[in-house]
Amino acid sequence: MADWERTLETLVRDRGPALVRYAYLLTGDRAAAEDLVQDAVVATFVRRGQLRETAAAESYVRRTILTTFVDGTRRGRRFRDVRHLLVRSDSHEGPERGVQERADVVAALADLPPRVRACVVLRFYEDLTIAEIARALTLSDGAVKRYLSDGTRTLERTLGPVQDDVETHVVGGPGRAR
Template sequence: MTFEEYAYARGPALIRLARLLCGDEHRAEDLVQDVLARAYARWGRIARTDRPDLYVRRMLVNAHHSWWRRPTNREATVAEPADTAGAGDTAAELAERDELWRQVRALPAKQRTVIVLRYYEDLDDTTIAEIMNCATGTVRTHAKRGLDALREHQRISTTGVC
């Protein structure tokens, strides 16, 4: 597969992953563009791997984490109106979806990455571990902590107990 074929076929999925990771459509597009530019320079080596998509996804996750490490990139993203709503969604469903997404975005970076890769990208723990360059047990730990935080927030908001 040539780089152009790969970029054309997987570009939208990479942008979706980046958008879920960083929560900002424009920054996601910039992130994917940077990653694809770096991948293009190494495409001969990447294409020879068993799973080039896994390699590029790892580049994307690493680039996202590196971006946040830079002191100049501590800006906060603002919530956008949900543009993925279905025609039959009610206001309550939209509000619930928006609140859940705000809570996912509030998770620490690694927990958010695992939650996005597992539940939005539908990847298994082994693949996520390869993308994040960590052990599968670490993936499960981040997933458990992230889900626990989301459940705790849900419990607090439902019962009103702090």
């Protein structure tokens, strides 16, 4: 077995579920997320078959997932087709509360434009700084701040106030270089 094959096997076995969760946040659909991850893995190993470290391979795959999503080749077409199936309930009692909250977040993310959604996912799911998001998406820091501000405002209208101190993250608040 070649080194790249071992790397691929380890990546898919150990990091595959995390990659699918990451793609799911972007696409809003499990099947689309799985397709996106598969496409990203294939594209990564076709171009970079010499990869020998799982961490480097995962980094390339995550970048490919993000780029593919932002470029619009997988804009959640399937999710928009079934979004009406997610029924909002005003009653958040019982064990289904967490499931409903997750569905609400996914539905709210689906309403964001792709670049705004990517910035929000990278900030709040990947916990990247503004500078890191800007580098990942090849945007200016100011554009990232604007996208985060717009995304946060839109999400708060749908979901209510964000518990995290968004101002600290968006404008670099007191003592933090985010």
